[in-house]
Amino acid sequence: VDLIRKVLDKTAYAFTMPLILDPTGKKFGKSEGNALWLDKNKTSAYEIYQYLINADDSKVLEYLKVFTFLSKEQIEDVYAQQQAAPETRIAQKTLAWEVVKDIHGKDEADNAVLVSQKLFAGDFSGLSVQDIKAGMKGVPSFPFEKDEPVIDVLVNNKIASSKREARDFLKANAISVNGKPLSDETALITKDMALGGEILIFRRGKKKYFIGEVK
The missing domain is CATH 3.10.290.10 (RNA-binding S4 domain)
Incomplete structure (x- = not known):
């Protein structure tokens, strides 16, 4: 009883944060089937890049704030560019590059961009089989x-x-x-x-x- 009283007499602190959800309202995680792993053998740098570059416009600002180390001013500038020219998808490109860079390094981020550009153009020169398979996941x-x-x-x-x-x-x-x-x-x-x-x-x-x- 004395121990409980001592504990209860202490001031406790806690903080919470909202769950990060995808556009359908599902949380990110293995149970939902949309987990992104930090281990490259489970989720390649390209797969992370491709997932985030396809982020929904309604979520990209939130993701920039949560998943990157960009300053408030930088995020606002990127988002303003996105609003002015949505077809450029500058917010998604920035998000995807920054996240891959922070997890796997600048070289991997730059390579993910290169792979994405080459696959979009149907140019497979210089790409590894692993990169091609990752980029064409789901192809018959x-x-x-x-x-x-x-x-x-x-x-x-x-x-x-x-x-x-x-x-x-x-x-x-x-x-x-x-x-x-x-x-x-x-x-x-x-x-x-x-x-x-x-x-x-x-x-x-x-x-x-x-x-x-x-x-």
Whole structure:
């Protein structure tokens, strides 16, 4: 009793802070399936960058205040630029770069920007297989087990619905392999063409990607 009385006689202090929520109202965490790990083996620097660069406009100001060490004046300046030209997404770009820089260093932050720019342009030169896989997470993939004519690869892996459609895509220069346009209907796709000896990247049109994983 004396111990309890002594404890209760003491003045206690506590502080709280609001949960950080995503635009849907979900908290960040493993149980919600949207956790961002500091360990690069669980969440790469690029994945963190890509997640934050896609931050919702309604949350980016809050995230800048919570997740970066920028001054109040710097954040207000960035946000003013965002308000003046939303299409630049300067707030999201600043947020993503600052967070990756603080966690993994400036070189990793700069590399995340480079990877993002290259993947957006369909340019895979100079990128590691790891970076490409991280940047193209969720892209449909298929096992590439043997050398095959391009027509067969397109049809067998549902990049085209038929040989006729595959030929139409090729004639229209709508197919590229590893970032290089392909129009030759007789071309042979080989394992030797794989980036890093591991993956072949097919693009149909401007935005539809498929990954062949060499077996």
